Amino acid sequence: MGNRVTREDFEWVYTEQPHTQRRKEILAKYPEIKTLMGPDPHLKWIVSGMVFIQLLACYLVKDLSWKWIFFWAYAFGGCINHSLTLAIHDISHNVAFGNKQAKWNRWFAVFANLPIGIPYSASFKKYHIDHHRYLGGDSLDVDIPTDFEGWFFCTPLRKLVWLFLQPLFYSLRPLYVNPKAITRMEIHNALIQFSVDLIIYYLWGLKPVIYLIAGTILCLGFHPISGHFIAEHYMFLKGYETYSYYGPLNWLTFNVGYHMEHHDFPSIPGCRLPMVKKIAAEYYDNLPHHQSWIRVLWDFVFDDTLGPYSRVKRLCKLAKES
DSSP states (O other), X not given: OOOOOOOSSOEEOOSOOHHHHHHHHHHHHOGGGGGGOSOOTTHHHHHHHHHXXXXXXXXXXXXXXXXXHHHHIIIIIHHHHHHHHHHHHHHTTTTTTOGGGHHHHHHHHHHHHGGGOSOOHHHHHHHHHHHHHTTTBTXXXXXXXXXXXXXXXXXXXXXXXXXXXXXHHHHHHHHHHSOOOOOHHHHHHHHHHHHHHHHHHHHHOHHHHHHHHHHHHHHTSXXXXXXXXHHHHSOSSTXXXXXXXOSGGGGGTTTTTOHHHHHHOTTSOGGGHHHHHHHTHHHHTTSOEESOHHHHHHHHHHOTTOSTTOSEEBXXXXXXXX
């Protein structure tokens, strides 16, 4: 197999993230892009339909055998739950009801959280703003793996295990890297979530609850849709820290694949990001992008030059809180 070439540290850079400058240039050249900003009027109805589909599925799976519970959790329910986490991602940017109705967005995210089975939306909002403001920021962007993850998960088998355990690392990493005080909204999120879990258990038993939670854990781990976690910011080519994907899975994931466009314009809802690419095509067409999330996962596991260390890191100064 030849000599193994593995990274032993992150790719440290001493420049600002590229999205700020590109945003300024694009808006100066195409000011009409500002008209794409604002709420998506369809998002609340799409999300509500997904939530009710999962509640119906809870009723339908209550008498299935355990093997079919896990099968449908991975093949169907988990796909919806993963999609709902990405809806929550969009909602965290206030695109469900607009910036003037910030509280409506927070509470709607709690509603979108219900089929996920585990409280998630309030904590995600708290940390996601840092991911945009301090992209790659040491001890600030909790999307960056820890040094232990980079050092230990460096072989194909270990990287495969790491992909399976992604939900665990994503939930525990913030507590280690950048712990923050628990907010009132997180408490509300947890109380409502666990109350609904108990109601489902009371009505239909344990299997529907396991169906929801197992689907979330399985489909946020090693699953084709989870290729977006790696595709978005892992450095497949030196000098590029954000990548887009323009394939068909965007249809299931609120266009999260349009990730360069999203970081350039986080206030534009996912449904309008393809229009950003179309308007400012010369800024995006020549940038490297991914063709397949499945290929991304394959390359990540079996390419010796890729691993949790394959991320750009920078030192960021804390912005003043408004």
